[in-house]
Amino acid sequence: MDLERVASVIRETAAAEMVRQFADLDPGDIGEKSPNDFVTAVDLAMEVRFAARLPDLLPGSVLVGEEAAAADPGVLDRLGEDRPVWVVDPLDGTANFASGYPLFCTIVALVTGGETVAGWIYDPFSERMASAERGGGAFMGERRLSVVRPADLRNMNGAIYGYRFRTSSAYREIWGRGRGRLGHCFNTRCVGQEYLARLIGRAHFGLYTRLNPWDHAAGCLLHEEAGGAAAMHDGAPYRPLGPRQGLLVAPDWDIWRQIEADLIRPASV
Numbered sequence: 001m002d003l004e005r006v007a008s009v010i011r012e013t014a015a016a017e018m019v020r021q022f023a024d025l026d027p028g029d030i031g032e033k034s035p036n037d038f039v040t041a042v043d044l045a046m047e048v049r050f051a052a053r054l055p056d057l058l059p060g061s062v063l064v065g066e067e068a069a070a071a072d073p074g075v076l077d078r079l080g081e082d083r084p085v086w087v088v089d090p091l092d093g094t095a096n097f098a099s100g101y102p103l104f105c106t107i108v109a110l111v112t113g114g115e116t117v118a119g120w121i122y123d124p125f126s127e128r129m130a131s132a133e134r135g136g137g138a139f140m141g142e143r144r145l146s147v148v149r150p151a152d153l154r155n156m157n158g159a160i161y162g163y164r165f166r167t168s169s170a171y172r173e174i175w176g177r178g179r180g181r182l183g184h185c186f187n188t189r190c191v192g193q194e195y196l197a198r199l200i201g202r203a204h205f206g207l208y209t210r211l212n213p214w215d216h217a218a219g220c221l222l223h224e225e226a227g228g229a230a231a232m233h234d235g236a237p238y239r240p241l242g243p244r245q246g247l248l249v250a251p252d253w254d255i256w257r258q259i260e261a262d263l264i265r266p267a268s269v
Contacts, residue, residue: 001110001118003131003139005057010106013049014124017042018091023100030098033070038094043067046090046106054086054108061086061110066214079213079241085111087240089214093190105192109217114241119218121192130199130222138199138225147228148201149251153258154183156251158205159194161187182259195219198249199226205259208247213240216247223249229256233264 021029021042029041047065055061061084069075078085086108091097093104102125110118118133130145132138138145150156182205188194192215197203199222208216217240220230230238233246248264250256 001058001133003118003120003133006054006108006110006118006120007122007129007131009050009053009057010108010120010122011124011129013046013053013090014106014122017046017049018097018104018106019124022097022102025098036095038098039067039070040091040094040098042097043091043094047088050086050088050090050108054088058084058086058110060084063088064213065090066212069214076213079111079114082113087111087116087213087217089192089212092192092215093188095189103188103190103193105190105196107192107214107218109213109221109240111213111217111240114239116217116221116240119221121196121218121222123193123196128196128200130196132218132222132225134221134225136225138222140199145199145222145226147198147223147226147251148204149255150183150204153255156182156204156255157184157186158182158198158203158207159187159191160185160207161209191215192219195222198223198228198251204251205255206247206249207259207263208249209245211238211242211244211247216240220247220249227252229253231256233260235260 031039033039047067051063062078063086064078065088089107092107097104106122108120109116120131122129130140220238223230229252230249
């Protein structure tokens with residue numbers, strides 16, 4: 001797989017739609033798929049462009065996009081087929097984009113046989129493009145990426161959130177146990193930007209309970225290829241077709257086990 005050819009398609013698509021129309025949407029360009037789950041004309045236009053271009057890069061491949069899956073959940077069945085599948089979130093962080101807040105990105109993964117084999121995350125404003133191929137490491141341009149392990153857990157920053165989990169007692173308990181043991185906990189409303197932050201050392205861990213494949217397939221691969229640890233709460237490997245709740249990513253397996261024991265395990269008792 002030529003990672004740069006895919007990266008070029010991502011950059012060109014972002015420039016044509018996302019960057020050009022940022023902070024210039026009409027009210028009619030913004031809608032809701034469900035309460036607080038936004039979609040814009042830019043999401044839709046970008047997904048159409050990706051559907052037209054990405055399959056041409058790999059004969060026989062098909063595409064699963066967030067917006068197509070929202071309209072027809074049966075599209076997700078493609079992930080179980082033998083054909084290579086492009087998994088695309090054309091505009092991750094749509095709520096930020098729609099409100100004029102410049103924290104969003106594009107996420108693309110290539111899945112074969114139910115396993116992520118390549119991934120890309122692109123921030124159009126910083127022009128950071130992270131890419132990885134399984135077994136080949138994670139890169140940002142020519143620079144090989146390596147996650148950062150703080151010497152003290154209290155200096156570790158990261159994300160703890162989930163749409164439905166937010167209102168549960170277990171979620172509040174996890175937040176409470178993390179206070180004082182970990183550093184700053186946040187929610188950017190853009191999972192792809194959180195993966196990028198971990199790849200460049202600005203964040204260190206993430207606890208997620210809403211696992212759409214277009215949000216995490218590329219990011220998990222990038223994190224692992226940069227030397228990080230990622231697994232479901234029970235220790236099982238993340239898979240795009242796997243359970244839809246309960247993912248923890250951390251700088252290494254020692255920290256992963258410590259966060260799991262201190263924050264997650266007590267909530268499941």
